[in-house]
Amino acid sequence: MIEEPFAVGNTYIYTLDPRVRIVFAVVFSFVTALSNRFPVLIAALFISILLVSTGRLKVRDVLKRLFVVFWFLLLIWAILPLTFEGEPLYQAGPITFTRPGVIMAAQISIKSTAILLVFMALIATMTVVTLGHSLNRLYVPDKLVHLMLMTYRYIFVIEQEYRRLFTAIKIRGFRSKTNMHSYKTYAYLIGMLFVRASTRAERVHQAMLCRGFRGRFYTLDIFKSTGRNQTFVLVMTIIIVCLIIGEYNLL
Amino acid sequence: MNNKQQIINLEGITFRYPGARENVIDNLDLKFFSGSRIGLIAPNGSGKTTLFHIIMGLLKPDAGRIEIFGQPVSREKDFEKVRRRIGLLFQDADDQLFSPTVLEDVAFGPLNLGKSKEEAIDISRKTLAFLGLSDFEERITFKLSGGEKRLVSLATVLSMEPEVLLLDEPTTGLDNHTREKLIEALNSLDLAYIVISHEYDFVNAVAPEIYKMENGQIFHDEELQIHIHEHVHRYGREPHKHG
Numbered sequence: 001m002i003e004e005p006f007a008v009g010n011t012y013i014y015t016l017d018p019r020v021r022i023v024f025a026v027v028f029s030f031v032t033a034l035s036n037r038f039p040v041l042i043a044a045l046f047i048s049i050l051l052v053s054t055g056r057l058k059v060r061d062v063l064k065r066l067f068v069v070f071w072f073l074l075l076i077w078a079i080l081p082l083t084f085e086g087e088p089l090y091q092a093g094p095i096t097f098t099r100p101g102v103i104m105a106a107q108i109s110i111k112s113t114a115i116l117l118v119f120m121a122l123i124a125t126m127t128v129v130t131l132g133h134s135l136n137r138l139y140v141p142d143k144l145v146h147l148m149l150m151t152y153r154y155i156f157v158i159e160q161e162y163r164r165l166f167t168a169i170k171i172r173g174f175r176s177k178t179n180m181h182s183y184k185t186y187a188y189l190i191g192m193l194f195v196r197a198s199t200r201a202e203r204v205h206q207a208m209l210c211r212g213f214r215g216r217f218y219t220l221d222i223f224k225s226t227g228r229n230q231t232f233v234l235v236m237t238i239i240i241v242c243l244i245i246g247e248y249n250l251l
Numbered sequence: 252m253n254n255k256q257q258i259i260n261l262e263g264i265t266f267r268y269p270g271a272r273e274n275v276i277d278n279l280d281l282k283f284f285s286g287s288r289i290g291l292i293a294p295n296g297s298g299k300t301t302l303f304h305i306i307m308g309l310l311k312p313d314a315g316r317i318e319i320f321g322q323p324v325s326r327e328k329d330f331e332k333v334r335r336r337i338g339l340l341f342q343d344a345d346d347q348l349f350s351p352t353v354l355e356d357v358a359f360g361p362l363n364l365g366k367s368k369e370e371a372i373d374i375s376r377k378t379l380a381f382l383g384l385s386d387f388e389e390r391i392t393f394k395l396s397g398g399e400k401r402l403v404s405l406a407t408v409l410s411m412e413p414e415v416l417l418l419d420e421p422t423t424g425l426d427n428h429t430r431e432k433l434i435e436a437l438n439s440l441d442l443a444y445i446v447i448s449h450e451y452d453f454v455n456a457v458a459p460e461i462y463k464m465e466n467g468q469i470f471h472d473e474e475l476q477i478h479i480h481e482h483v484h485r486y487g488r489e490p491h492k493h494g
Contacts, residue, residue, distance in 0.1 A: 127391075128351075129351035129352060129391065132351070149350075149351050150349060152351070153349055153350070153351060153392065153393060154349075156393045157345050157393065200345075200346070203341070203343070203346040204346050204347075204349055206304070206307075206309045206341075206346075207339075207341050207346045207347045207349075208349065208359075209307075209309065209334065210307055210309070210334050210338070210339045210341075211334070211359055211360040211363060211407065211408070211411060212331070212334055212335055212360055212363035212364055212411065213359075213363055214331075214363060216363075218358075218359070218362040218363075218368070218371075220354065220355050220358055220368060220371070220372060
């Protein structure tokens with residue numbers, strides 16, 4: 001389920017205003033995603049690694065999360081160099097690796113790793129709840145924020161219900177096989193989960209009505225602002241401006 | 252009883268779930284006065300939750316008359332007012348706690364009642380303190396234990412400062428310690444309430460008046476029944492209590 005291994009900590013990153021972190025993570029990601037020159041991309045990767053190390057996140061957890069992207073990147077490396085048209089770089093029999101293909105794959109690898117690391121350093125270091133509240137303060141519509149928070153709240157309840165149902169199936173000797181019986185059992189399980197989720201939703205709505213709910217949500221913001229934000233804003237702005245200058249040769 | 256204000260007056264309430272063969276609630280009458288505390292002992296499936304949901308306007312009865320605070324209520328608009336003055340504690344705390352943090356959940360009711368953020372936070376803190384949950388404010392609701400969830404959901408209802416409480420099986424899944432805490436909290440409240448439970452001991456500890464719900468109706472059993480338990484079990488010689 002949803003784990004938040006980085007959500008709590010006491011390093012520099014955690015003392016920054018969550019809104020500032022969200023804004024810079026997003027801006028940094030856009031700049032990185034839209035850049036193509038290698039010096040700029042490598043600089044971005046370097047900065048993202050630096051941010052992760054300031055957060056003193058556990059290297060093992062970081063790698064575990066990066067691993068998810070590695071499969072995707074592997075696929076890119078397997079396909080792009082072979083299918084992209086252009087100057088051949090290396091020829092092995094009928095297979096040709098093209099230069100633009102390899103360049104493209106390398107760009108995608110660096111970009112995605114850098115963006116993922118920045119999100120780990122700046123966004124994963126807050127709880128989903130804080131993220132929701134900060135988004136609300138950044139003028140993301142109420143409904144979207146509450147949809148996100150409610151999903152986060154009830155996904156655990158639904159998971160518990162799934163586990164209960166699955167235990168009930170297991171203790172009666174169910175073993176997953178490739179046959180009609182297994183498919184049918186899984187279909188029942190999922191169907192039952194939907195039914196339960198929907199009756200649950202109805203009861204939650206009733207409970208909300210009982211507490212005077214009239215279609216409006218309120219967010220209590222409990223933000224602590226610290227003086228360190230300004231330094232961070234300044235440094236990050238300079239870095240991003242430098243990246244843009246580097247990419248578009250503005251000097 | 253005459254000088255007391257009539258809070259809830261149900262007359263001839265009948266309710267049947269669509270597709271069911273029998274009425275869950277069958278021609279039920281209930282009069283509830285301010286300041287009183289009644290316990291309803293009801294076995295499973297006796298329509299207790301249905302009864303509370305009818306009082307709160309979550310279900311519409313097929314027949315009968317509902318009068319709350321001296322006013323007949325039938326439309327959704329009428330019930331909106333009722334819900335401000337009567338608090339219902341749901342059987343499953345997970346239905347009641349939907350906000351991410353405890354403080355937000357407790358403040359949800361007061362905010363809906365039009366209180367300002369500061370007032371809402373203030374009321375919520377006081378309510379949490381009353382239940383001995385002061386350090387729970389920033390806790391994440393779904394990470395609480397069963398007993399903690401129950402007490403926090405009680406807080407979410409109390410923070411609306413209701414005049415009447417309806418408690419639906421409040422002891423389900425509670426450990427002894429939380430149970431005691433709940434009994435203590437209820438007894439120190441200055442509120443009228445109806446508590447439904449299938450546990451006689453609990454009802455007896457929190458309500459001076461006890462009724463029984465059966466076949467969709469409510470009965471009063473005033474007669475005292477002398478009865479003796481004889482029972483056998485291992486280690487029976489050790490001093491012990493049966494919960």
